[in-house]
Amino acid sequence: MIRSLRGIEPKIASTAWISEAAYVVGNVVIGEYSSIWPGVTIRGDGELITIGNHVNVQEGSVVHGDGLVIEDYVSIGHCVVVHGDRIGTGSLLGNNCTFLTESTIGKECLIASNAVVLSNVDVPDRSFVAGVPGSVKRAVSDEQIEQMRMTAEHLVERAEWFKESGL
Template identity: 40%
Template sequence: MVFSVSRRPQIRNARSHSSPWNRSVGCSIRPGTVVQWFSWVLTRHTAFDWAPELGRRTPAMQAIQDYYVARGAVVRGDVVLSSGANIWFATVVRGDLARVTLGPRVNVQDACVVHTDYDQPLEIEEGVVVGHAAVVHGKRVGRDSLIGIGARLLTGCEIGEECLIAAGALVTEGRRIPPRSVVMGVPGKIVREITLEELERTRSICAHYLEMAQRYARGAYPPPWMRKPAEIT
């Protein structure tokens, strides 16, 4: 699905469907109107180019058109979100200079930056996990790869399939990382081949975040044991 600029996002009055949890996260656009179909907070200071209709709460990801964008995340420009893609709090995905494509089940965790340069489309392939506060400014990230917390992928670099880029590692401009490589350090160096256990962990993290996205989308998070008594119905 490709998103374009829309200055009048469709917003529905959902007052009768709101819950204490909706109100506690401040999902409102004006007094008395709760927009439970949106995952981010809208305030008088919020600027956005488009806002997708996320659908009603149901147990399935189809309720949010197969993707999840957490409140506070920003997705702008020529961005393609595939089935199961999930983008978390405070992350920015910008397709203003070239297209950014997130493949099926791509997990982009909190406070990441996903961007690219002029005429250099970026594709993040199926099952990729991008850890908290990582910067992805490259050209391609191959399927089932893990980009560790705080890692940085600079302009034009390409990451092969089933790679592990360690936390804090720096992949320099234009570099190509072969499939199944483990990269560590600044600047990043290939230290060895990924193990089966590490690859399975990447897939487990990806599945975990997909399940979490489903929970958030249908309002089932936080779970009952984390809520205040007044919020439990």
Template identity: 40%
Template structure:
């Protein structure tokens, strides 16, 4: 028996998933969701585009146990290209621009924009309607910009995104039973 991911329509909107993406059989994708090329959604993650839309760019990875949701009629959820969403992250009605790393256990709320090329540290809480400038390191609860990213920081963002494209390729080759 082959295990398939739980991909469900909601009110006539069916998720659109690129052929090169990987959705783990233990993930749940619901409603108005678009997932880009070479992206991945890992075990026990929920991507719920029921009352607004979710857009996930290319080469973006949603790691184990993360929850992505939206705010009805007000806040969609948008993730750019090459975004890493660490384990057990909650993203709700926010925009994460391209080449960002969201650390494990972070919580990012409605109306937040994380500028391109930023890192949100593990365990950070970013409150509603906060705008984080591009190239920032954000930490704390509530999250505050601590400094501008170094070249080493920027390289780590790229390395994580590339690593998860590699993992995705391996998992796509494995038979599911």
């Protein structure tokens, strides 16, 4: 469901796919070939939420934040809470993780499932973060970066199946 709020309607690229069972409202821009899966809520009731190209937000996730920017080729796993300021290109947020306000995640980062990135934290590029609270455990390997990129590309293909089926 796509809704306007106070006269502001989400702007969605024609190549993007938004599930009919997702809820996208207000001040939101969604880029080319991005996908928003069933049960996702994106609530743009403040400053613009920008979702880049080739981004996937998977089932059950919640995206909300003032001025939030999600750069290109980001994968947001199932049941993730996104409330921070910026997620860098090529990053992957694992299932059930939480990303809190006034924080940033650098480029090509891997946030482990169930990790919590606390408020006022800046995660450097190519970091693997795990734990509660989340902390940098090591650098992300070239192999992991390739896998994360493949995940983003794979979900573009899968979203196309749903779009072609009229779902």
